[in-house]
Amino acid sequence: MGLLTYSPNRTRVKICGLKTPVDIDAAVAAGVDAVGFVFYPSSVRAVTPNIAAALIPRLPTGVDAVGLVVNASRAQFEAIRATCSITLWQFHGDETPAQCEELAAGDPWMRAARVGKDFAFDDFSLQYGHADAFLLDALVEGYGGGGVPFDWQGIPQTWAKENAPRVVLSGGLNAHNVGEAISRLHPCAVDVSSGVEITRGVKDPALMSQFVEAVRAADAKTPI
Numbered sequence: 001m002g003l004l005t006y007s008p009n010r011t012r013v014k015i016c017g018l019k020t021p022v023d024i025d026a027a028v029a030a031g032v033d034a035v036g037f038v039f040y041p042s043s044v045r046a047v048t049p050n051i052a053a054a055l056i057p058r059l060p061t062g063v064d065a066v067g068l069v070v071n072a073s074r075a076q077f078e079a080i081r082a083t084c085s086i087t088l089w090q091f092h093g094d095e096t097p098a099q100c101e102e103l104a105a106g107d108p109w110m111r112a113a114r115v116g117k118d119f120a121f122d123d124f125s126l127q128y129g130h131a132d133a134f135l136l137d138a139l140v141e142g143y144g145g146g147g148v149p150f151d152w153q154g155i156p157q158t159w160a161k162e163n164a165p166r167v168v169l170s171g172g173l174n175a176h177n178v179g180e181a182i183s184r185l186h187p188c189a190v191d192v193s194s195g196v197e198i199t200r201g202v203k204d205p206a207l208m209s210q211f212v213e214a215v216r217a218a219d220a221k222t223p224i
């Protein structure tokens with residue numbers, strides 16, 4: 001069905017920063033809707049296009065392969081696109097709307113919002129109105145993957161309600177707090193990296209399963 005298939009009581013799940021066949025198989029077994037490949041060399045979770053190309057065939061139909069870039073050059077971006085079958089792009093740097101649209105070239109894409117104090121939600125959604133989704137993440141050093149939540153109460157209620165079908169909530173989520181996030185915001189999807197790792201950059205199958213189970217438990221409490 002893919003990450004951006006909105007259903008109020010079936011929150012989609014993306015697990016980001018997968019690097020090995022074991023990671024992929026565990027995420028698929030847990031029931032994710034998308035896996036994220038970090039094409040940002042500075043990240044401990046970074047993969048090359050060739051590694052991602054070897055992993056993507058392990059995904060069943062309907063599970064998105066999300067390609068995450070941070071201020072990639074056109075040559076870097078085209079090399080990723082030529083090497084592996086990305087189904088959804090995630091722009092997580094300082095990319096302008098025009099740069100996102102030009103690089104995506106008609107492919108589905110989402111823009112990360114790195115939410116610090118007084119983040120201008122309306123300006124952001126106006127600027128990036130052509131995005132297929134907004135991934136709301138915490139403002140951390142190194143662009144993302146920080147393992148810390150941002151202040152969800154800072155999201156204006158009207159904005160959250162209007163944009164829920166295209167919000168992917170991220171930043172410091174884990175099996176213990178994702179239920180609260182879902183009950184507050186009812187996002188289309190949730191995204192996690194640190195919260196399913198035993199140490200930075202090393203995913204844990206049990207934590208992956210626990211995270212998805214916590215999402216399902218929260219969905220079960222959501223009135224239809």
Ligand SMILES: O=C(O)c1ccccc1NCC(=O)[C@H](O)[C@H](O)COP(=O)(O)O
Nearest residue numbers: 016043143144145147171172192193194
């Ligand atoms: O994951 C990274 O290392 C990373 C590095 C640079 C830019 C983005 C990065 N990750 C983006 C993601 O989509 C993460 O899942 C998101 O930031 C949440 O991470 P976490 O707070 O660790 O769950």
